[in-house]
Amino acid sequence: MTKSEQKNTHTLILMPSGRRGDIEEGTTILEAARHLSVEIESICGGRQTCNKCLVKIEEGQFDKHAINSSSSHVTTVTEKEQKVLIENQRPDLRMSCAAEVFGDILVTIPEESRAQKQIIRKSARELSIDIAPAIRLTYVEIEEAELGEHRGDWGRLQDALEAQWGLKNLSIDLLALRNLQARIREGKWKVTATIWNDQEVIDVKPGFQEGIYGLAVDIGSTTVASFLTDLRTGANLATEVVMNPQVSYGEDLMSRISYAMTHPDGLEKMHKAIIDTLNKLASKASREAGIDKRDITEIVLVGNTTMTHVVLGISPIELGGTPFALANRDAMDFKARELGLRLHPGANCHILPSQAGHVGADNVSVLIAEQPYKQDKTILTIDVGTNAEIVLSSKDWMYSASSPTGPAFEGGQISSGMRAAPGAIERVRIDPQTKEPRFRVIGEERWSEEWQTGPDTEAELRPKHLAAGICGSGIIEVIAELYLAEVLTADGRFNHQVVGSRLQWSEDKKRGAYVLATADQSSSGKPIVVTQDDVRNIQLAKAALYAGAKLLIMRAGVNKVDQIILAGAFGSYIDPKHAMVLGLILDCELDDVIAVGNAAGDGARLALLNREKRAEAQRIATNVRYIETAVDKDFQDEFVNAMSLPHSRDDFPHLADILPQTTDPIPPQRIRRFQRTGNK
């Protein structure tokens, strides 16, 4: 080998990772970084077009007045590059695809040039994600058509994508093929192809183009939440939450399943209602973010099994009875237009997998967001809705169950219950001495004791909202506080020994009730009262939730949990202490009870931003061991045992200091009686 053939190597250090290596002279920094497995953003594939790969050369910087100087460690800035840097107002940077290494250098990759960006997704509990979505934009230069060469434009594009991006065996959406020739010529044989899953070209735009977006949607029984996401940066551009219009066909899942059973067009109506809502959400979010909704190239849907069935146009009736057979458990991909979704015409719709008839994609989504299975702890993850999904996990195993809590925790089956809306009582404290309550309603910062409501009160001193009812967190708190104040006994009955104006009795003195808000505190002008039935319904709901968790503990063979993750809106607003006083959750250090908000929505966003998360979801959905509560004898026993407040002091060592000292377990026969009559 002659000397001229020997290539010198130079040391390249890349910050902030600190990764270093020896690089052949003449290699571009972009290429060198790839050799060192450091990803620098590049859409154009090194063609000095996209201007995404700008880096700062900290040491070994080229002295721009000394062209060809022996001191230069990188090639000089060309006029074209200079122009780009000035246009981008970053004359201090270099294009890493243009600058070639000719000496040892230290390079810093600024945040915005790092391809695998970390995104901080939530203030309550930080989540980060590598951005590797199923949709990618690839800038590609195509060989011009020539007489005597017959590959066709699609063939030429395929060849270019293989040569320039290593993409093979691609197909093309018919709608993209229809525009292909005009777009290629408009772009003068330079185009940006939108590619789904390294499999299918779904769009071709002329020249170099940016901007791809995705929509993550959590379809809840009651609300639908959407997150419009920038698939390049991972940024959440718009969050929209609307009521699920299916509510008009039934409040809870069972009544919607009934509606589908009893109305020939029931499924179609509910399906159409949710599709319309998804279209409206997409429009609204796009307007808010200032993007074209036809640039939304993928939508990820999660929801409980009834919701995912109905959104796909599949009847949910099999979910209404044993053996609760799903039409499909696995994740699915299909064209969003097949559902009538008006996004990008070639947009993909991905639905996360379900676990079982009663544990849907929303729970899988919670799990891939929180990843309890990757932590070295025994973790109980609870997502409370009309059904509660409960997952007990360690690094080595995962058990899940669904508990039929009913709608009590959402304010349903509660005499003054209401949804979390302005005027709903959400916080309650009861003085253990006087038994007098104070409370706070949504939309008014002051507690009720500070309200001025008399007829002569000036308008501005009045509360913004009078009390309209009690929402989920409020009902938990009032019952826990009534118990802590010993207005309720451990068996859930009103205490005859309590004296006070707030306590009311039926004529036969058998059924008590507690006036939480007086007539003048109430928007209806009537007192807001907690009845014996309300207490019973909460007892039933919390016993179901607790029994489900207890069943998993038994099946997993553990005796305590290290952490409790509360997912969903309910979990965000209830006070862990009150939840534990009620025996709603297992005993745990209160600080280890963590509310993570809409983790189902977070999981959907993660699946949108990272393909690997979809594979992870599929693994979880099939690996988790689902325990069927509906037919489990142990569940029934635990359910009965879990009716009192709390059912056993021994189970809650962390509450030892605050619980009343008297306990009075409920005789099983009485429980069975109100099981039959209470849960109407």
Added chain:
Amino acid sequence: MTKSEQKNTHTLILMPSGRRGDIEEGTTILEAARHLSVEIESICGGRQTCNKCLVKIEEGQFDKHAINSSSSHVTTVTEKEQKVLIENQRPDLRMSCAAEVFGDILVTIPEESRAQKQIIRKSARELSIDIAPAIRLTYVEIEEAELGEHRGDWGRLQDALEAQWGLKNLSIDLLALRNLQARIREGKWKVTATIWNDQEVIDVKPGFQEGIYGLAVDIGSTTVASFLTDLRTGANLATEVVMNPQVSYGEDLMSRISYAMTHPDGLEKMHKAIIDTLNKLASKASREAGIDKRDITEIVLVGNTTMTHVVLGISPIELGGTPFALANRDAMDFKARELGLRLHPGANCHILPSQAGHVGADNVSVLIAEQPYKQDKTILTIDVGTNAEIVLSSKDWMYSASSPTGPAFEGGQISSGMRAAPGAIERVRIDPQTKEPRFRVIGEERWSEEWQTGPDTEAELRPKHLAAGICGSGIIEVIAELYLAEVLTADGRFNHQVVGSRLQWSEDKKRGAYVLATADQSSSGKPIVVTQDDVRNIQLAKAALYAGAKLLIMRAGVNKVDQIILAGAFGSYIDPKHAMVLGLILDCELDDVIAVGNAAGDGARLALLNREKRAEAQRIATNVRYIETAVDKDFQDEFVNAMSLPHSRDDFPHLADILPQTTDPIPPQRIRRFQRTGNK
């Protein structure tokens, strides 16, 4: 090994193939046949349900009165089987899935039980095909859903299809998934799944079901032909031919491309027109065959490149100018519903590949039907339409070209030209002595000399149709006959030396004309005349065709062809001798000029019935060497040389006896002149 574990083997001979082998005792005949690679029809997979696998046991037949007799070579007929055989009126047969081998036997598989049936596809030229379509029906028994097992119905169906049919990694069409649960339960966990390409479940029907159909369609510029095909038997159930409604947007391809260029909604209108037509064809054919058009599960489309572009909704404008770039050359599959085709909702649409900008899927279809590349001959395949596609092939190579013949061969650019319709003159003879013609029109069996047309002729003696014009085959014959009768000289001019009432001259005596039908033979009451321009236009067309063929001969380096295949309606009606006299085709033994009718339609049917044919089509489309005539100097030279009638006697040794002895080549400058002016 103990004796009881050793299994005896017996010899099985299968007729009519004569295949034989040793088979383990207790194996069913169906299974044994599979071991010997002999396919017996079975839809239910050996579950004694479909009754397709009946065979005749010729030797070693079981004596039905001697149950458990040592003389029986197959197991006895069960009551269930007996019932089936009687219902099918075939008590002499056995169900091969029920009869187990217990001795040496000879089995005959009747025609109707052979899975790989041969279908005779055409009387003119027999074609046969193994039936192995992309669509198959599979009867499958699914495990019932059980509490505590969460695969979902689709997961259970996948498992059953894998276990019972070896089908893996299937997907399911969303529309099939929507019906899945109800269909499975209706069939009591026994269903028939319709599977496309061993990839996708497109339908699930309850219980055991039969009946799958496909539609093969050849979209010509002028006519659209469809063939409704039974995908199990290969039978052609209905042939429909209608006008292509796009004719109203332009007679030829170029004018349709212009229409797409000049009208913003031009493409959409033409696309919609052809889709409507396909829907009408499907409805009409289904009615005729007495089937539900929703049982048409696949459609195969062929056509020239402009037609395949427009039917897919792709603008054909790039095909209108150099370099004639195709949007896509390769075969494509997509859902027929994406095009608005109303067949089975999950039906697939397959489009065969094209070769080049001017040689489309219809030509590839002709090739896979005729398979000239598999024969040990040099074969020229010609498909004449508005463009002529010409393929010269041997076992080792294939060259193709497209020649711009223009519409003259179809009656266009001919003063009295018309389409092949009742009243069109299709056969012509001219007496070499008297120069008097006789002719025959479509729809009337008698030649014109037998017509009685005078005012006193009785209605029933008059011809059914008077002459309305001249169609393609008629124009070929009249000009060839005029030349043979020396009314035309070899350069295509009318011969001044001919005397006769039929010959007319312009005032300056420069332009002759020939009266083919007199006023009283003509439906319009005016004579039907062959003009000098008519002759010139045919000369141009035939020269283009000949020059294309000659160019391929030159490129392939051969000096003669062994066989000429004429595809298309035109080829079926012209007389090879007249075609050769005109110099329209290369010299060849007249008996080796074969008309094969709508071979493009045949190829589409083959692709419908056999998946391998699709792979073959793709290989051909990419392997054939397309010669671009538009820019080829040799083509231009050959074109000019090919103008006279015939241009060189030496080129046509097979016509030596019949051609006039005088030749009079046209001077090149005159040809150029009428090239500029003649082809208006």
